[in-house]
Amino acid sequence: MRQKALTTVYKLAKGDPRVLFIGSDLGAGTLQAMQEDIPGQFFMEGISEQHIVGFAAGLAQEGFIPYINTIGTFLTRRSFEQVSIDVGLHRLPVRLLSSGGGMVYAPLGPTHTAVEDFSLMLSVPNMKVFAPADAFEMENLLTALVDDGDPHYVRFGKGGETIVTQDFPTFDLMPKVFGEKSPQVVMFTTGIMLQHCLEARTNLMSQGISTTVLHFPYLNDLSIEHIVSEIRSAQLMICVEEHVPRGGLFTQILHEFASARLSTKNLYHLSLPSAFSHNYGSQVDHLDLNGLTAPKIASHVERLLVINEK
Amino acid sequence: MTTNYVELANKIALDKRSRVLRSMVLDALEGGGRGHLGPALSLLEIVRALYDSVLNHDPTNPLLASRDRFVLSKGHGCLGLFTVLADHGYFSISELQGFCSFESNLGGHPERATLPGIEFSTGALGHGLSVGIGMAMASRLRNEKWRTFVLLGDGELNEGSVWEGAMHASQHQLGALTVIVDFNRMQASGDIDSIVSLAPLAAKWEAFGFEVTEVNGHDIEQLAEVLGNSINPLGKPRAVIAHTVKGKGFASAENSTAWHHKAKITKDEISSLRAEVAVL
Numbered sequence: 001m002r003q004k005a006l007t008t009v010y011k012l013a014k015g016d017p018r019v020l021f022i023g024s025d026l027g028a029g030t031l032q033a034m035q036e037d038i039p040g041q042f043f044m045e046g047i048s049e050q051h052i053v054g055f056a057a058g059l060a061q062e063g064f065i066p067y068i069n070t071i072g073t074f075l076t077r078r079s080f081e082q083v084s085i086d087v088g089l090h091r092l093p094v095r096l097l098s099s100g101g102g103m104v105y106a107p108l109g110p111t112h113t114a115v116e117d118f119s120l121m122l123s124v125p126n127m128k129v130f131a132p133a134d135a136f137e138m139e140n141l142l143t144a145l146v147d148d149g150d151p152h153y154v155r156f157g158k159g160g161e162t163i164v165t166q167d168f169p170t171f172d173l174m175p176k177v178f179g180e181k182s183p184q185v186v187m188f189t190t191g192i193m194l195q196h197c198l199e200a201r202t203n204l205m206s207q208g209i210s211t212t213v214l215h216f217p218y219l220n221d222l223s224i225e226h227i228v229s230e231i232r233s234a235q236l237m238i239c240v241e242e243h244v245p246r247g248g249l250f251t252q253i254l255h256e257f258a259s260a261r262l263s264t265k266n267l268y269h270l271s272l273p274s275a276f277s278h279n280y281g282s283q284v285d286h287l288d289l290n291g292l293t294a295p296k297i298a299s300h301v302e303r304l305l306v307i308n309e310k
Numbered sequence: 311m312t313t314n315y316v317e318l319a320n321k322i323a324l325d326k327r328s329r330v331l332r333s334m335v336l337d338a339l340e341g342g343g344r345g346h347l348g349p350a351l352s353l354l355e356i357v358r359a360l361y362d363s364v365l366n367h368d369p370t371n372p373l374l375a376s377r378d379r380f381v382l383s384k385g386h387g388c389l390g391l392f393t394v395l396a397d398h399g400y401f402s403i404s405e406l407q408g409f410c411s412f413e414s415n416l417g418g419h420p421e422r423a424t425l426p427g428i429e430f431s432t433g434a435l436g437h438g439l440s441v442g443i444g445m446a447m448a449s450r451l452r453n454e455k456w457r458t459f460v461l462l463g464d465g466e467l468n469e470g471s472v473w474e475g476a477m478h479a480s481q482h483q484l485g486a487l488t489v490i491v492d493f494n495r496m497q498a499s500g501d502i503d504s505i506v507s508l509a510p511l512a513a514k515w516e517a518f519g520f521e522v523t524e525v526n527g528h529d530i531e532q533l534a535e536v537l538g539n540s541i542n543p544l545g546k547p548r549a550v551i552a553h554t555v556k557g558k559g560f561a562s563a564e565n566s567t568a569w570h571h572k573a574k575i576t577k578d579e580i581s582s583l584r585a586e587v588a589v590l
Binding site for chain 2: 040045046048050051052053054055056057058059060061062063064081082085086089090
């Protein structure tokens with residue numbers, strides 16, 4: 001996904017001199033072809049996220065569209081004030097391309113795991129927050145929104161995710177529906193948890209439990225009004241996200257349900273805990289520990305359906 | 311022989327225009343009943359020299375594409391900037407009296423969205439230099455001639471982000487960028503040297519790859535000459551260390567932490583300050 005994002009930035013930059021790439025010591029070879037081809041649009045700066053975000057804001061103020069890429073925690077935690085004031089307050093088209101969303105960097109420990117990035121970025125006025133599920137959606141998103149005047153935060157997965165969004169070749173801000181109307185179970189998800197939810201859906205469908213997955217690559221406005229029929233018919237709804245419990249997709253859902261006067265009686269939540277993990281291992285290890293892998297999501301749903309019936 | 315800039319900054323007499331501008335600062339301070347007086351007065355001659363003599367700018371067209379960019383990174387010194395902008399006609403002088411009121415365009419820190427002539431909203435310290443570096447880079451990328459000036463406070467140099475920016479400005483040889491340090495030697499809590507010493511300040515900027523010039527920050531002619539010097543856009547960025555006096559022009563406010571910021575300013579205090587400016 002990251003590779004696709006960076007090559008998409010290169011492609012966009014080739015045809016648009018406003019598009020710039022800014023990295024912070026991302027390692028030798030990053031976008032080397034772009035660096036050689038259009039060096040004036042490529043910046044590999046030092047380890048200085050605060051500076052880089054301010055630098056990008058200055059460029060954006062003058063009409064450029066800077067795409068910054070570095071590890072997500074450094075973009076969201078280290079440079080939060082620059083993101084909020086230089087970018088958010090001035091409503092500038094700076095793109096924050098966030099490597100290692102969620103537990104991707106689990107082996108590197110809690111300094112590198114972006115488990116509260118949605119919460120931080122959604123709290124910044126004017127910031128649009130995105131979590132595409134695969135490289136196909138990533139390319140479509142970056143291409144479709146190049147001229148959008150607002151700041152963007154885009155969460156990356158680990159890379160190599162199965163392409164599951166091929167039926168949505170044109171990116172828009174609407175939720176993506178995987179399944180039929182009037183299902184028994186509705187899953188709300190975002191980012192690479194879509195693949196886990198779709199696998200869980202296959203499992204549940206094989207047991208005769210009709211399930212629809214709603215994917216929200218755009219987290220600011222869930223456009224719940226477009227999926228009310230799926231919501232009203234469901235016996236059970238569950239939000240599945242790779243994020244701490246508060247401030248992410250579930251919080252957005254609660255806000256929109258409250259605004260639309262929808263009941264949350266049958267709404268459940270699976271997420272990472274509100275904790276810094278002191279385990280390492282892989283991203284999947286952590287997803288599994290917290291019930292966020294497909295078999296565990298499906299089992300959890302089955303249990304909840306039984307409990308609800310009682 | 312070493313120039314004693316502190317003595318020069320203390321001794322220099324203010325001309326009529328500087329006194330009038332100070333009187334306008336008092337109008338805003340009185341209207342708002344609060345404000346950062348000391349920082350506004352230390353930078354007033356710097357901003358005056360820029361807008362009177364150095365910057366290419368047009369008050370009738372604040373977004374003129376070819377204008378030089380000026381970022382007041384120490385946003386709390388905005389009373390000085392507001393006064394000079396009003397005096398140049400960016401907005402009505404009468405607006406100064408609405409300073410900090412609910413519907414005013416003039417808040418306690420400058421905002422681009424509300425006031426013509428403000429290049430970038432500032433207030434949180436340590437932001438302006440990196441933003442200015444982005445602007446200077448934009449000028450280079452478009453092969454344009456306009457320059458970028460960023461005014462930093464000396465206390466602001468405590469922020470690590472300033473030095474991140476300084477390293478990058480030097481790395482890119484952004485000769486069209488000029489950093490000005492309002493070196494009044496005081497910050498909110500007291501003398502700079504008693505909190506975090508900046509010495510040797512000129513050597514620091516030189517070590518970071520800047521071409522450094524020191525000036526008397528209240529000497530209009532010297533400021534105009536140094537800031538207006540021709541530049542090499544592909545050479546070293548410039549740092550102008552302007553030796554200033556916090557609260558310059560009002561004996562009761564000079565070098566006073568009490569006048570760094572006041573939230574409740576009485577009419578008696580304003581009257582007393584007006585009496586001082588009248589006899590300068």
